Structures are given as structure tokens and as C-alpha cells.
Amino acid sequence: MQKVLKKTTGVLCVSFAALLLYANLRPLSLTEQNRPVHLKIFSIDEPVAFEQAATIKSALKIPGITASCVNAAQQTVSVTFHPGQIGEPEIVQAIALQGKLSVKEKYFPPTPVCPVPPLQAMKNKLLKSLRFV
Amino acid sequence: MKKLKLFSILSLALALSFTACKDDDTEISYEVDPNSLYSRLGGFEAISAVTDQFLANVAGDAVINARFAATVADPFRLEVLRNNLIDQICEGAGGPCKYKGETMAEAHEGMDITQDEFNALVGDLVAALDQFNVPEQEKNDLLAILGPMQTDIVGK
Ligand code: HEM
Numbered sequence: 001m002q003k004v005l006k007k008t009t010g011v012l013c014v015s016f017a018a019l020l021l022y023a024n025l026r027p028l029s030l031t032e033q034n035r036p037v038h039l040k041i042f043s044i045d046e047p048v049a050f051e052q053a054a055t056i057k058s059a060l061k062i063p064g065i066t067a068s069c070v071n072a073a074q075q076t077v078s079v080t081f082h083p084g085q086i087g088e089p090e091i092v093q094a095i096a097l098q099g100k101l102s103v104k105e106k107y108f109p110p111t112p113v114c115p116v117p118p119l120q121a122m123k124n125k126l127l128k129s130l131r132f133v
Numbered sequence: 134m135k136k137l138k139l140f141s142i143l144s145l146a147l148a149l150s151f152t153a154c155k156d157d158d159t160e161i162s163y164e165v166d167p168n169s170l171y172s173r174l175g176g177f178e179a180i181s182a183v184t185d186q187f188l189a190n191v192a193g194d195a196v197i198n199a200r201f202a203a204t205v206a207d208p209f210r211l212e213v214l215r216n217n218l219i220d221q222i223c224e225g226a227g228g229p230c231k232y233k234g235e236t237m238a239e240a241h242e243g244m245d246i247t248q249d250e251f252n253a254l255v256g257d258l259v260a261a262l263d264q265f266n267v268p269e270q271e272k273n274d275l276l277a278i279l280g281p282m283q284t285d286i287v288g289k
Binding site: 077 | 177181182185189195198205207209210212217230231
């Protein structure tokens with residue numbers, strides 16, 4: 001019994017070490033080297049005029065934000081950004097036009113989509129957590 | 134000591150066998166044709182920027198954004214979708230990328246996507262291309278690559 005346990009531990013250790021080396025040695029593709037972005041959708045509490053939408057769009061042209069979309073009719077603003085470079089409070093402040101509008105993150109009611117993250121996302125998560133740089 | 138040595142050799146061998154495998158993460162390296170759609174679109178950076186705008190447009194599109202609620206909520210899931218979209222456009226346009234995701238039929242199976250939803254998504258892509266002033270010719274060339282995927286996406 002102890003022998004089996006020892007062997008299993010050995011195999012697990014070797015596998016982990018191999019995974020660690022693989023995560024750190026494998027060549028990254030162009031897209032994997034691309035800085036990741038987060039995507040957030042914000043909602044504005046009051047109606048948004050057309051000119052105001054354009055002002056919000058300009059206010060979001062700041063470092064760290066890679067793209068934005070202001071939907072005046074839906075009163076939503078969606079933003080892609082580099083999380084290491086800009087934080088949500090700064091984005092909310094920019095959308096709020098320095099306090100003129102009331103902004104909060106938009107949550108969707110549960111929809112019939114698959115809640116299980118695809119395998120590729122889980123694999124990336126694991127490999128990223130094992131990378132030293 | 135002997136055990137440690139054996140352990141190191143074994144793990145190195147295993148890791149090397151992993152990395153040596155020509156897995157789907159390996160880029161295909163070849164010279165990019167300067168006349169390819171990839172080059173005409175402005176290369177990798179430009180495709181990445183258009184993809185981000187496309188994702189922002191989709192997230193702001195009330196017709197389809199609920200479909201992507203789970204993706205928006207999970208940064209790793211979003212990264213997979215973003216990277217797969219960039220790779221798909223980059224490879225389709227003749228660039229040095231390799232699409233590693235599921236086939237369009239597999240990825241959209243069971244979603245029962247309607248024609249209206251498909252049109253909405255294409256509209257979001259066109260709006261992203263327009264925002265970057267992509268010329269008509271390049272826009273049509275890209276849509277000609279993605280358009281035929283409709284049969285694998287709608288009503289599945
Ligand atoms: C030409 C049109 C389209 C293209 C090129 C496209 C492309 C893709 C790609 C590359 C993926 C990722 C596959 C993977 O992870 O292996 C994907 C997933 C997905 N697509 Fe599409 N798609 C299109 C149309 C649509 C439409 C019209 C909808 C719905 C309105 C839609 C909803 C989704 C959803 C919900 C996912 C899963 C995202 C996730 O798992 O996080 N797609 N699509």
C-alpha cells in the first residue's frame with residue numbers, strides 16, 4: 001500500500017514538474033502574446049442624448065481602453081480595456097462625464113447559455129497560473 | 134540524490150516531449166504576402182483593434198448581447214473568444230496565425246441562432262470596420278470569408 005502511494009506521489013510530482021516546464025517553455029502564438037482585455041457593460045440611469053453619446057465616446061479615448069461602444073437607445077456603454085492599465089472606477093468616471101450621469105455595471109438575467117467554460121479557457125487558465133513571467 | 138536526478142530527467146523529458154509536439158499552438162511561419170488581405174487590413178495590430186471594437190459593439194447590441202453574458206463575465210472565456218476571432222480573421226486573411234478553436238458548426242451547435250441574430254452580428258462587425266475606415270474592397274473581402282459560415286451557424 002505504501003509502495004503504491006509512493007509511486008503515485010512520484011508520478012504526480014513528475015507530471016506537475018513537466019506541466020510547469022511546458023507552461024514556461026512552450027512558444028507563445030501571436031495572439032497569446034497579445035495583451036488580454038476585459039470587457040464590461042455599463043448602464044446609464046437616465047436617457048442619453050445623441051451629442052452626449054459622442055461626448056462619452058470621446059471621454060473613453062484614454063490609455064488602457066482598446067474599444068468602446070455607446071448605445072444611446074439602450075443607455076449602455078460597453079468597453080474593452082487592459083485591466084493592468086486602467087481600472088473600472090476610472091472608466092465609470094469617464095462615462096459619467098465627471099459626475100453628470102449615474103453609471104453602474106450592467107448585469108444580465110440568467111440566460112440559457114452553457115455555464116461550463118470551454119476546455120480551451122480552462123487550459124489557458126491553468127497554463128497561465130503556472131507561468132513565472 | 135539518485136532519485137532526484139531521475140526525477141529531473143524524467144520531468145525534463147516529459148516537458149520536452151510536450152513542447153516538441155507540433156501542437157496546435159505552434160504558429161505556422163511563412164512570409165506574409167504584402168498583397169494579402171492580412172497586409173491590406175494593416176496586419177496583426179489592426180486586426181486585434183478591429184476585433185476589440187467588434188466585441189464592444191456585440192456587447193452593446195441588445196439583439197444579441199445576452200448570448201454572450203457568460204463570456205463577458207469570465208475574462209478567460211472572453212480571452213478564448215477574442216483570440217479565436219483574431220486567429221480566424223488573421224488566418225482567413227492570409228496572415229501568420231492559426232485558428233485553434235472549434236469548427237463553426239461545433240461552436241454554435243444547439244444555440245438555435247436566428248437569421249436576425251446573425252445579421253445583427255455581421256452589422257456589428259461592419260460597424261467596427263467602418264470605425265477604422267477600412268476600405269470597401271477589404272471589407273467585402275473579409276465578409277466574403279466569414280459570410281459562408283452562416284450555414285454552419287444559423288438554426289443549429
Ligand atoms: C460569421 C459569424 C460568426 C463567426 C465568425 C463566429 C465565430 C465564433 C468563434 C470563433 C467562436 C469561438 C469558438 C471556440 O471557442 O472554439 C464563437 C463562439 C460563440 N459564438 Fe459565434 N460566430 C459567428 C456568429 C455568431 C452569432 C450570430 C452568435 C449569436 C448571436 C454567436 C454566438 C456565439 C457564442 C455564444 C459563442 C460561445 C462563446 C463562449 O463559449 O464563451 N456567434 N463564435
